[in-house]
Amino acid sequence: MIRTTRRKFLVASAVMAATALSLSVMPAQAFSPRSEVGVTSTAIKLGITLPMKGSASYGYNQLPGAMKAYFDYVNANGGVNGRKISLVVKDDGYLPKQAIQNTQDLIGKDKVMAVIGALGTANNKAVASAVNLGRRGIPSLFINTGFSGFNDRKAFPTSSTLLPSYIMEAKMMSKYVKETYPGKKTCMLYQDDDFGDDALVGFDKTHGDLDFAVKVAYPSLSQGVAGVPDSWITKFKAGGCEVQIVFGVASATLYTVLAAVKAQYAPKWILGSVGADIGSINPATVPYIIGSTSMSFMPSVVDPKDAYVTQFKEINTKYNVGAKFNSWALIGMNTAFIAVQALKAAGKNPTRKSLLAAIDASGSTFPNAALVPLNYSKTSNVGLNGYWFGTFNKTGDLVPNDTFTYTVYTTDSGTGPVEKSSYSRPAMPAKGLPN
């Protein structure tokens, strides 16, 4: 017994020493590397963190496949100035803590040049502050969120968002509802975090000015608890709602629609852009959403005459074998498409600094599939700024009308008006390869 105690100590120390050795034999990283992190003469490494598994991942987990497909396509056609692009994908399960961990991994372990297309408001807010992206000069580009708070260049100097802000979306939705369904009782389901809070601002008196008969906030991930979606619907029904807005992630939208069917609740649905494409997640829901309203900044994925859609679809078939070409694939591919242009604009030997500068300088001129402009500049890190309204057709795809003519609206995150957009989209570069 006596010996055991002392030996336990020896063992503890020995384990410690062994760890120390194994850790220290790994080569230490030089502190100020000559060439940029994640960039070699033949390759550029990018990273992304988003939910890939679990119920919050529905739909979004198809983004990386499409992004990689486009990068593979570019790589097969000479890459970016001879460099092949690779994308490291990490699953965060839509949990902020895991997103922080993943971003630290991407930067410290995988040593990526930049994070692109990361998803989620709460996640990216937590990441930006916890990982000190700004202070360390690490770009997190084209974040898949419309949280207006990211438009604070001082607080988030190296972050840029892609989606129109939720305030913009809520303002446009308010206008649409007031014009289309005047005097109808309108209700809303929204996520109980900054994603939903941003929307609330857009609906308030000074912005969209839309009144709700019933508002229900759901905590992130609670949509998976048995009975929870049923309780939302019970509340909406009790409130006599006629127009129902769902401002949530795809899984929440999915559960809402399914629970509504059970309760024979059939309002006029208005599904927020973030989680609208539920037909591609669960085909069983398609019949329930036919004729429902949603909005998008991208062309319809079934648009037969859109040059971007046609080209991306072709790349998807060839490089993303087996994956359906849906709204997520379109957004993923477009994000990769923008990223390639940013990397090209960042010069012969791109650095994190030159990449950020290139987006500030010429980001607003990058051709891309969106029907509204990218608004990147020295003063703005918010990308798109508008939407068109459409309805779901028989196959569950969002279309503007039978002839695919889009009426696009644009606005700001302040109290500015909602107006028709006069943006004319640049043509698709030949073969989908930016110069």
Added chain:
Amino acid sequence: MGVVHKRHVTNKHRFIGFVLIGLLVYILSNTVDEWKSFQGATIAVYVVAIASIILLTGYSGQISLGHGALLAIGAYTAALTQIYLHLPVWICFVAAVLVTSLFGALLGSAAARLSGPYLAGTTLALAVGLPSIANQFSFLGGEQGISFDAGWPPLSFGEAFTQYKWFFWITSLAALIMMWWIQNLLRSRYGRTWRAVKTNEVAAELAGIHLARSKVLAFTVSAGIAGMAGALLAATINNVSPSAFPLALSFSLATGAVLSGVNTLGGVMIGAVALVAIPEIASLVADRWSGSESVASLLPDFIVSALLILTVFLAPKGPIEKFWSRHVK
């Protein structure tokens, strides 16, 4: 037994041991890169957290599947102390320990009446329920959480002194102090009482030990240590959010405790290192042998689970006791 101990392994010996470990950490922190520093800090946090479970389960015989919730209380306390009271970081850590101990005392009073599966169920429900409260009260910051800033290293340490190295120092120092204190506590009257209760409740009660009081005290102390681990965890990720304390955290701490050997504190490093090192090794293996992403992302979970089952089968008392029972009969 305790008397004999003291003659051979004196406090002085132990103190020297701790100083040596500290020195080792110091040398390590100067040789490894930023990333490894961060991993070192994580290991230190796990050491404290696992120690709190071992103290509760191994020494006082109570089960907790909900230590993640206690870590959450510590982390939120530390962050709130900093945000609302603007107190120095070290006071935040002390506050975390005190508040979590208090909660532990409450929980322990309820737990002392419960046995086996009932206690497991209660702590499990706590682990699932507690972190989600943050969504209900806005001062807790909701899903994205609130920030906790353990500060940047003093400028006098130079430019090359990274933040992660600073975290490594803070967490390692805290871990060493906690371990030193736990060692001494277990050697004291209280430690002997707990062991007596664990070995045979009836005999302990006949010997005049107040059973419930002893169990509540163990829960209180364990919670305090867990609170410290929580505050340290928050410091290393600069942030406190509900998602930092999922059920999986409680499970992996229990895993760490079993891998360390739940009956003895001596192996606490093994579990902590394993929890950090396994994902590393798994991704190396996956890279080399298959290159498949799905394998790379699944392998760590698989290895941890498999190790867990193997440990339970082959070395139920922990790897260290297993080793010595074979060599020192």
Added chain:
Amino acid sequence: MFELINTLLIGITAGSIYSLMAISIVLVWRSTRVVNFAAGGLALASSFVGAAILEKTGSFWIALPLAMVAGAIFSAFIEYFFLRPLLKRSGDQGAEIFLPIIATLGLLGIIKTILNYIYGDRIGALPPPLPDKGFVVSGESIALSPMRLLILGIVLLLMISLTLIFQRTNLGLSLRASSFAPEISRLAGIRVDFIRTVGWAISGAAGATAGILQTTNGSGSVSPESFEFSLLLVFGFVAAVIGGIESLVGAVLGGLTLGIILAIILMYVGGSLVFIAAFLILILVLLLRPQGIIGAKGGRRA
């Protein structure tokens, strides 16, 4: 009024599914004194089997029984190859409840990684076999549909058949005897080891049913990283503990109590409190009655 009735109906449906999971946990506890966390993984795996069979045959009525059989086989397999040798090693004391818990946690992890490996981000579809539209009562649709009636019916049927098995058959007698007094049962010629495996198998079948009903009642699809199944496991366990962890009737009462109270909290208080509510209900019940609703004070009953 409709709101309250609907809330109760939602709670009862959810609660009856928790009851099934609770029964699965109680059966294992009674036969081997193990808190079986792998039950969640077994339910998940069986649901995938169910989804695969449904895809092949197109019939829910074939898929459900076969998934139950699969659940029983999985569960018996785990008992035979993992828990039996483990319990033999640590002696039948049952004092060390920690290690079996950890072992089942490890098994849960392994089941999940295997399912993840096979299915990845694909999902298994288990749409409701019966119409899911609520009945209309005096112009209002209530939260009770043919599908929900089916769920309640299946739970009731399982409850009755389990009670009959335990009370009226030799197998039931052996099951009760070997959990109550294994040594005496052995002397009386009961093959205790075999009987325990049977207990696990029944538990696996109950868990499979819980998993399938949970999926059809929820999103209609199941994925390997399903958050719903983690909750099913936790709530099932909480329900079992509320019910006293020894009793099948207790498990059902525990499940219904939990389901109804959670539904009321969801409706009238707020969604964020639903998780902590499970803890508060549990601790309240246990402080008032440390042995659960149906206590084991009067001896173990079926």
